[in-house]
Amino acid sequence: MHESGDMIQLLNSEGERTANPEWDAYLGDVDADMLRQFYRDMFYTRRFDKEATALQRQGQLALWVPLRGQEAAQIGAGRATKPQDYLFPTYREHGVALTRNVDFPQMLRLFRGISNGGWDPRDNNFHMYTMVLAAQVPHATGYAMATKMDEADFSPEKRAADGTAVMAFFGDGASSEGDVHESMVFAASFNAPLVFFCQNNQWAISVPVEVQAKVPISQRAQGYGFPGIRVDGNDVLAVLAVTRWALERARTGQGPTFIEAYTYRMSAHTTADDPTKYRLDSEEASWIDRDPLVRLEKHLRDNGLGDEAFFEDVSRGADEMAHRVRQEAMAFPVPRLEQLFDNVYAGAHPLIQAELKQHLEYEAGFLDRPESDNTDGGAH
Amino acid sequence: MTTMTIAKAITNGLAKVLESNPKSVLIGEDIGKLGGVYRVTEGLQAKFGATRVIDSPLAESGIVGTSIGMSLRGYMPIAEIQFDGFVFPAYNQITTQLAKMRSRAEGRFGAPVVIRIPYGGGIGSVEHHSESPEALFAHTAGLRIITPSNANDAYWMIQQAATCGDPVIFFEPKRRYWLKGEVDLENPAPDAFRAQVVREGNDATIVTYGPLVPVALAAAEASLEDGRSVEVIDLRSISPIDFDAIAESVEKTGRLIVTHEAPTFGGIGGEIASRIAERCFHSLEAPVIRVGGYHMPYPISKVEDQYLPDIDKVLDALDRSFAY
Ligand SMILES: Cc1ncc(C[n+]2csc(CCOP(=O)(O)OP(=O)(O)O)c2C)c(N)n1
Numbered sequence: 001m002h003e004s005g006d007m008i009q010l011l012n013s014e015g016e017r018t019a020n021p022e023w024d025a026y027l028g029d030v031d032a033d034m035l036r037q038f039y040r041d042m043f044y045t046r047r048f049d050k051e052a053t054a055l056q057r058q059g060q061l062a063l064w065v066p067l068r069g070q071e072a073a074q075i076g077a078g079r080a081t082k083p084q085d086y087l088f089p090t091y092r093e094h095g096v097a098l099t100r101n102v103d104f105p106q107m108l109r110l111f112r113g114i115s116n117g118g119w120d121p122r123d124n125n126f127h128m129y130t131m132v133l134a135a136q137v138p139h140a141t142g143y144a145m146a147t148k149m150d151e152a153d154f155s156p157e158k159r160a161a162d163g164t165a166v167m168a169f170f171g172d173g174a175s176s177e178g179d180v181h182e183s184m185v186f187a188a189s190f191n192a193p194l195v196f197f198c199q200n201n202q203w204a205i206s207v208p209v210e211v212q213a214k215v216p217i218s219q220r221a222q223g224y225g226f227p228g229i230r231v232d233g234n235d236v237l238a239v240l241a242v243t244r245w246a247l248e249r250a251r252t253g254q255g256p257t258f259i260e261a262y263t264y265r266m267s268a269h270t271t272a273d274d275p276t277k278y279r280l281d282s283e284e285a286s287w288i289d290r291d292p293l294v295r296l297e298k299h300l301r302d303n304g305l306g307d308e309a310f311f312e313d314v315s316r317g318a319d320e321m322a323h324r325v326r327q328e329a330m331a332f333p334v335p336r337l338e339q340l341f342d343n344v345y346a347g348a349h350p351l352i353q354a355e356l357k358q359h360l361e362y363e364a365g366f367l368d369r370p371e372s373d374n375t376d377g378g379a380h
Numbered sequence: 381m382t383t384m385t386i387a388k389a390i391t392n393g394l395a396k397v398l399e400s401n402p403k404s405v406l407i408g409e410d411i412g413k414l415g416g417v418y419r420v421t422e423g424l425q426a427k428f429g430a431t432r433v434i435d436s437p438l439a440e441s442g443i444v445g446t447s448i449g450m451s452l453r454g455y456m457p458i459a460e461i462q463f464d465g466f467v468f469p470a471y472n473q474i475t476t477q478l479a480k481m482r483s484r485a486e487g488r489f490g491a492p493v494v495i496r497i498p499y500g501g502g503i504g505s506v507e508h509h510s511e512s513p514e515a516l517f518a519h520t521a522g523l524r525i526i527t528p529s530n531a532n533d534a535y536w537m538i539q540q541a542a543t544c545g546d547p548v549i550f551f552e553p554k555r556r557y558w559l560k561g562e563v564d565l566e567n568p569a570p571d572a573f574r575a576q577v578v579r580e581g582n583d584a585t586i587v588t589y590g591p592l593v594p595v596a597l598a599a600a601e602a603s604l605e606d607g608r609s610v611e612v613i614d615l616r617s618i619s620p621i622d623f624d625a626i627a628e629s630v631e632k633t634g635r636l637i638v639t640h641e642a643p644t645f646g647g648i649g650g651e652i653a654s655r656i657a658e659r660c661f662h663s664l665e666a667p668v669i670r671v672g673g674y675h676m677p678y679p680i681s682k683v684e685d686q687y688l689p690d691i692d693k694v695l696d697a698l699d700r701s702f703a704y
Binding site: 062063110111112113114115116131132133134173174176177178179204205206207211212272273274277278334335336337340341344349351352355359362363365366 | 409410412413414415417435436437438439440441442465466468469504505506507508509645674675676677679680681682683686687692693696
């Protein structure tokens with residue numbers, strides 16, 4: 001089952017719940033509070049994205065990677081996980097990060113050019129961002145393999161309740177990289193408790209998904225020996241249900257699952273990109289009807305689950321969050337180059353010591369040490 | 381003579397290759413409609429069609445591996461790797477296959493694929509967008525490695541790369557893409573595999589390449605204030621290295637500074653210092669001094685200005701040389 005190219009959808013673009021007994025079974029606990037929480041998550045994620053885009057435009061970030069349109073895929077997937085699960089993102093998973101309690105301003109250190117990480121992944125089991133596409137997917141596979149070894153003595157009940165599952169996030173473009181294919185071989189061979197979560201947002205910069213895959217990407221999984229499933233990535237409930245199912249498979253020793261969240265990024269690839277060169281406006285417009293936020297808002301309103309006061313509260317809260325993000329991001333201190341020598345090796349290294357000494361002597365030769373420029377932006 | 385940026389010069393050089401060799405193809409991520417993230421291939425797909433300018437799937441090993449296959453079938457692929465830090469998924473194909481095809485075939489044939497890689501820092505970018513991995517490739521025999529520093533070289537060297545018969549890695553100094561210069565469309569630039577003296581001088585020599593050529597020239601200019609006449613050599617080719625040109629200059633000046641953005645440890649500068657020390661021992665008035673990056677991952681962009689060799693660092697090296 002669950003192995004066709006058909007797309008799972010539980011909340012249609014009119015905001016109506018479509019009954020599906022098989023998948024509804026994974027949503028038994030979803031009440032009005034949870035639905036409102038999902039809406040708030042998605043709204044905050046979009047507001048954060050907007051604020052970061054503005055910061056980039058104002059020269060405060062070197063680059064920004066927008067995700068507008070992908071909120072349901074990310075919140076549905078993230079909210080399906082348990083605290084013990086470990087997640088490996090690419091670089092656009094700001095919504096997933098929210099569900100893992102990574103504080104938004106931390107996400108900006110990377111794009112502000114003052115860190116190549118930004119948060120401690122061990123605090124929330126949400127790994128650092130990765131710039132080399134697909135490179136994190138084998139790591140996720142290995143992490144899942146190690147998890148399985150660690151939990152070898154769990155009883156089936158304990159495994160189902162407390163077992164650790166691992167998720168690897170990547171895009172439709174990255175799915176072409178050898179690292180993803182090799183990971184699928186390893187994950188299948190070792191029955192790793194892993195969920196491959198591919199956000200198919202239709203484009204890899206200027207290259208449409210058709211160049212990466214001739215069949216739904218999810219169908220590839222069958223060739224590697226595990227189920228692949230396509231879900232409406234703009235439907236937070238369907239993503240939640242399908243991800244819960246896949247995580248349960250991982251937790252109960254049934255091995256890897258491939259999820260393709262079919263979605264669309266309603267903005268440029270990055271702030272350095274110019275989609276008018278390759279993408280038609282009409283395409284973007286055609287996805288407006290499928291906007292994941294609008295859909296959930298309709299559902300909440302039509303079913304009396306959210307009143308005006310609720311929506312106002314979400315909006316106000318999001319603005320406050322955005323204000324705090326801006327304040328905190330601008331106040332981050334810029335490290336000096338000499339501090340970076342500390343993190344190259346764990347132990348003493350004579351070359352590092354010699355070069356650090358040389359650097360400090362060189363800098364001391366200036367009357368005024370050059371100050372780091374706090375304001376410059378830059379291409380890419 | 382006509383004036384253009386380095387980026388446009390490469391575009392025009394690529395167009396010349398596509399025109400003159402019907403078997404030449406460009407392949408890479410986003411090089412078609414978008415014209416590449418740096419727009420270096422802009423307009424070429426519209427002009428030559430999607431089978432000559434191929435938007436590839438997102439897979440560097442696939443890009444280089446299939447380029448090798450096409451070249452075995454008589455085609456002349458010019459592959460683009462989007463950024464320096466993303467060449468490594470293709471590292472296996474480049475070093476174990478591309479570089480060694482000719483020796484494995486016992487000289488019967490080779491795989492003359494050109495791989496274009498925008499490289500180097502100073503653009504305020506995030507991780508893996510600013511690296512200088514040239515030494516990693518130079519250590520592999522069978523590859524030629526070149527890098528232009530001005531528009532005229534950019535225009536001609538890409539064409540020379542495509543006709544030299546060997547695999548070439550063509551490193552493009554991305555922070556200089558918008559540097560304008562005169563291009564002589566009639567008379568080819570000197571052989572891509574030879575160095576060029578870009579400023580004459582008598583008291584010291586600076587050897588550099590790619591993005592640091594303007595830095596070296598500015599340092600030489602500033603040295604005039606101290607009464608020093610500094611010669612600047614643009615290496616142009618990193619494999620092979622034109623040691624004759626360097627030796628000739630050092631025999632005249634007696635002092636050598638080598639500067640590049642890549643870390644000094646294990647870098648190209650060490651190779652030059654060692655060879656020149658051996659060849660010009662009696663002419664040298666000071667040890668060869670290297671100015672390069674530290675032994676650390678390319679730093680976060682907010683402090684890259686403290687990391688990259690700049691005029692002050694090169695002047696400091698000159699001072700140290702003259703102190704002997
Ligand atoms: C190995 C590698 N090659 C190339 C790039 C340059 N690059 C950055 S994002 C991107 C497109 C990615 O598309 P996709 O995987 O679909 O993810 P999306 O950005 O659309 O979420 C490319 C080519 C990279 N980061 N890593």
